[in-house]
Amino acid sequence: MTWTPAGPSNYLISQSRLIKQGAEARVYLLSSLLPSPRVYWPSDSQASDQTSSSQTLSLPKHSDRPSPFVDEVAYNTNHLISALPSSNTSTNSSERSKHKQTSHDEGKATQEVILKYRFPKTYRHPILDASLTRSRLAAEARALTRCAKAGVNVPQVLWVDEKAGVLGLERIKGWSVREILGGGAEGELEGDEEEELGNGEEVSVSDQIGVAPESPSRTSTEGTSREGEDARMTGSRSTESTTGVTAMTESGAEWENEGAEALRKAGITIEGLMESIGRELGRLHALGTVHGDLTTSNMMVRLTPGRGEQYEVVLIDFGLSSGGTYAEHYAVDLYVLERAFLSTHPSSESLYAGVSDPSSFNSSPISTYQISPLLTITFRSD
Amino acid sequence: MDSHPIASGSKKKPSPLPKPTRKLLCLGIEGSANKFGAGIISHEPPRAGTMKKATVVTVLSNVRHTYITPAGEGFLPSDTARHHREWAVKVIKEAVRKAGVRMEDLDVIAFTKGPGMGGPLQVGALVARTLSLLHNIPLVGVNHCIGHIEMGRQITSSTNPIVLYVSGGNTQVIAYSQQRYRIFGETLDIAIGNCLDRFARVIGLPNDPSPGYNIEVEARRGKRLVVLPYGTKGMDITLAGILTSVEAYTKNKNYRPFPHQPRSQDIPQTNNTPNKPPLLPKMTPTTSTEVKDDPENFSNKFEITRQISKDIENTNQDIITPQDLCHSLQETTFAMLVEITERAMAHVGSKDVLIVGGVGCNLRLQEMMGIMTSERGGRVFSTDQSFCIDNGIMIAQAGLLAFRMGKVTKMENSGVTQRYVRSLVKTLLVYHFRNIPLSILKLLSHLTS
Numbered sequence: 001m002t003w004t005p006a007g008p009s010n011y012l013i014s015q016s017r018l019i020k021q022g023a024e025a026r027v028y029l030l031s032s033l034l035p036s037p038r039v040y041w042p043s044d045s046q047a048s049d050q051t052s053s054s055q056t057l058s059l060p061k062h063s064d065r066p067s068p069f070v071d072e073v074a075y076n077t078n079h080l081i082s083a084l085p086s087s088n089t090s091t092n093s094s095e096r097s098k099h100k101q102t103s104h105d106e107g108k109a110t111q112e113v114i115l116k117y118r119f120p121k122t123y124r125h126p127i128l129d130a131s132l133t134r135s136r137l138a139a140e141a142r143a144l145t146r147c148a149k150a151g152v153n154v155p156q157v158l159w160v161d162e163k164a165g166v167l168g169l170e171r172i173k174g175w176s177v178r179e180i181l182g183g184g185a186e187g188e189l190e191g192d193e194e195e196e197l198g199n200g201e202e203v204s205v206s207d208q209i210g211v212a213p214e215s216p217s218r219t220s221t222e223g224t225s226r227e228g229e230d231a232r233m234t235g236s237r238s239t240e241s242t243t244g245v246t247a248m249t250e251s252g253a254e255w256e257n258e259g260a261e262a263l264r265k266a267g268i269t270i271e272g273l274m275e276s277i278g279r280e281l282g283r284l285h286a287l288g289t290v291h292g293d294l295t296t297s298n299m300m301v302r303l304t305p306g307r308g309e310q311y312e313v314v315l316i317d318f319g320l321s322s323g324g325t326y327a328e329h330y331a332v333d334l335y336v337l338e339r340a341f342l343s344t345h346p347s348s349e350s351l352y353a354g355v356s357d358p359s360s361f362n363s364s365p366i367s368t369y370q371i372s373p374l375l376t377i378t379f380r381s382d
Numbered sequence: 383m384d385s386h387p388i389a390s391g392s393k394k395k396p397s398p399l400p401k402p403t404r405k406l407l408c409l410g411i412e413g414s415a416n417k418f419g420a421g422i423i424s425h426e427p428p429r430a431g432t433m434k435k436a437t438v439v440t441v442l443s444n445v446r447h448t449y450i451t452p453a454g455e456g457f458l459p460s461d462t463a464r465h466h467r468e469w470a471v472k473v474i475k476e477a478v479r480k481a482g483v484r485m486e487d488l489d490v491i492a493f494t495k496g497p498g499m500g501g502p503l504q505v506g507a508l509v510a511r512t513l514s515l516l517h518n519i520p521l522v523g524v525n526h527c528i529g530h531i532e533m534g535r536q537i538t539s540s541t542n543p544i545v546l547y548v549s550g551g552n553t554q555v556i557a558y559s560q561q562r563y564r565i566f567g568e569t570l571d572i573a574i575g576n577c578l579d580r581f582a583r584v585i586g587l588p589n590d591p592s593p594g595y596n597i598e599v600e601a602r603r604g605k606r607l608v609v610l611p612y613g614t615k616g617m618d619i620t621l622a623g624i625l626t627s628v629e630a631y632t633k634n635k636n637y638r639p640f641p642h643q644p645r646s647q648d649i650p651q652t653n654n655t656p657n658k659p660p661l662l663p664k665m666t667p668t669t670s671t672e673v674k675d676d677p678e679n680f681s682n683k684f685e686i687t688r689q690i691s692k693d694i695e696n697t698n699q700d701i702i703t704p705q706d707l708c709h710s711l712q713e714t715t716f717a718m719l720v721e722i723t724e725r726a727m728a729h730v731g732s733k734d735v736l737i738v739g740g741v742g743c744n745l746r747l748q749e750m751m752g753i754m755t756s757e758r759g760g761r762v763f764s765t766d767q768s769f770c771i772d773n774g775i776m777i778a779q780a781g782l783l784a785f786r787m788g789k790v791t792k793m794e795n796s797g798v799t800q801r802y803v804r805s806l807v808k809t810l811l812v813y814h815f816r817n818i819p820l821s822i823l824k825l826l827s828h829l830t831s
Contacts, residue, residue, distance in 0.1 A: 022728055023721070023724040024721075121717075121721075121754070122753050122757065123750040123751070123753040123754045124713070124717045124750075125607050127607050128717060131609075132612060292615060292616060293615075293616045295616065295729075297729075320616065336615055336617070339566075339616075339617070340616070
């Protein structure tokens with residue numbers, strides 16, 4: 001079943017590519033919010049860029065200059081953009097694009113846009129669904145704007161269509177922390193389970209109360225096991241004993257993915273990364289904002305060579321964010337993160353310790369009171 | 383560990399669970415909440431002459447008796463324990479008789495070790511210990527949650543589902559990830575069943591056959607959706623605020639309570655009655671919430687009739703009925719449950735959902751979950767009341783699996799525990815599903831505790 005929003009957002013989505021089918025929303029990648037103009041504005045900076053044909057106008061540079069050569073659609077969209085309520089679009093983006101021009105070659109070429117479409121959930125009551133979608137989208141856009149203003153690393157807001165449920169955001173070029181840590185095997189597990197079919201147990205319910213099983217033969221996980229499990233277990237036994245994480249950083253073979261490889265080249269340690277996450281969260285919380293869905297998938301790492309820090313942690317997906325009124329709200333936020341850490345990256349306790357290390361929060365006023373309710377909540381849950 | 387030297391094993395290994403060499407019988411005794419249940423299950427080696435190599439699992443009997451309190455009241459641990467003491471022997475006798483076996487034939491007795499209410503748990507454990515000593519049968523203590531999951535998996539033949547465990551005491555999303563079962567999301571305060579039960583008490587719905595069922599029936603007639611807080615925190619949910627705010631609606635001036643207490647006869651009987659032992663001498667439906675004082679009641683009734691006639695005239699009125707509240711409560715809380723389940727599915731990459739626990743037999747929840755899973759190309763598995771609601775057979779199933787793995791609870795360790803530590807649950811699950819060396823298990827439990 002495919003849902004499409006109405007209005008101009010529909011057009012944008014039709015131009016973009018579906019990259020992720022999430023539980024909450026469908027995420028599309030649009031190469032640029034503006035259509036490629038047929039004629040380029042003749043300017044000095046453009047001369048060197050003529051090499052790349054896929055180039056489009058960079059939004060902040062040209063938004064205030066009416067261009068006679070840009071075609072009609074682009075011009076109209078330009079107006080839409082400038083009318084957006086998010087103030088960071090104009091103020092922050094200019095800085096960011098400046099920084100991008102110095103750091104990335106591709107940064108100035110196109111601004112790729114992530115379109116986040118909250119499609120209607122048919123299982124929900126329509127009224128409930130509509131109100132949830134509207135409030136979550138608005139809250140997300142507001143939180144992002146607020147964070148951007150205060151200097152927390154978040155994607156820019158480029159497009160807000162509350163009615164259609166579409167939010168356009170800057171695309172962060174980098175890797176999620178989850179990818180870097182190599183957590184959460186997805187397809188792999190399913191593939192394994194499929195092979196266990198046909199070796200299970202059969203159930204027959206002789207008693208009258210019993211509901212007949214849906215199929216006569218059943219497959220059971222406990223009935224079978226994979227070959228090599230013992231080998232894996234013995235293999236992991238050695239790493240287990242050396243407290244997982246450090247083993248991961250020490251043995252080069254464990255750096256399997258591209259993101260981790262890039263970080264390693266830049267001389268960034270996992271511990272350093274964890275501290276950066278903690279600092280970023282501290283900045284977010286100091287702002288009075290609670291993320292609401294802190295997982296390792298919702299943190300991106302972007303390399304920023306040429307600046308003081310070699311990289312920055314960018315927080316994404318503010319769909320469940322809210323203002324925190326009590327210390328407990330922040331603590332729940334951290335608790336959710338801890339749970340996410342432990343469930344997707346087993347034996348990552350020492351990692352999480354880096355995140356919640358009070359020293360990471362030193363810059364913020366929450367350093368003292370935040371930790372104690374966190375402990376209480378963690379304790380309460382057991 | 384994050385990395386697996388052998389990521390996707392292609393060759394099969396013999397099952398870690400030994401195949402039964404003969405027919406194994408297990409009696410399961412469950413009494414963690416207001417139901418006392420006993421069931422007998424058998425695991426047999428495959429019959430000779432058939433092509434199938436699978437173990438034959440047969441439910442021989444599944445008997446349960448529920449302690450039903452008057453409308454507006456919950457069940458107290460001491461009273462529930464009294465009920466269990468009264469019914470334990472009758473229920474077990476009935477289970478043994480139905481199964482057509484003798485006590486001496488049993489290979490193992492499984493009982494609920496926890497989590498649950500202390501008093502009622504004690505009764506089950508005491509009965510199990512006595513039977514064990516009388517007939518010289520080994521004991522196995524079973525975690526209640528594992529019982530639910532094991533039975534759900536057995537009945538629905540689902541291989542690798544996300545398990546939504548929703549009952550009066552538990553609300554958890556359990557998923558299989560990286561060779562282990564993990565709790566991905568759960569309630570941060572009260573359980574979903576607790577929320578529904580307490581709301582049923584507030585609006586005066588009877589506890590017969592169960593408050594949740596009565597809410598479900600009433601909700602079908604609800605039309606309006608009142609605004610309730612929607613509390614999802616990442617993969618967790620919070621329900622206490624919803625209960626408070628739905629209670630607040632009953633004090634709203636537009637709220638019209640039930641003109642009379644719905645009688646239990648009005649409610650269609652459930653279909654799993656034939657195997658129930660004869661019911662307790664029926665408790666007289668209480669009138670405590672119905673009538674307060676005569677004059678007040680009179681004026682109240684008068685007020686209602688006047689109001690209703692006024693409402694009929696005025697079509698765009700703004701009244702809130704108990705049915706509307708039931709409807710809104712179900713829609714909101716179930717949407718939250720489905721949402722966190724969907725999150726876990728997206729997170730783990732699993733397609734199937736298995737709903738277990740008492741609230742799991744709610745058809746609206748099953749329907750909503752079905753819509754969600756079908757959109758994701760998966761399926762939803764659910765069982766009916768005989769397996770969803772606490773029962774003895776699930777304890778028998780989990781107990782027999784543990785027994786086949788060589789696990790026996792010694793007499794001195796057969797105490798009960800009201801709170802089963804979560805990490806212990808995980809470890810036990812691992813133990814059930816994967817034959818992992820004990821040294822690793824100890825290490826894992828140490829890491830997660």
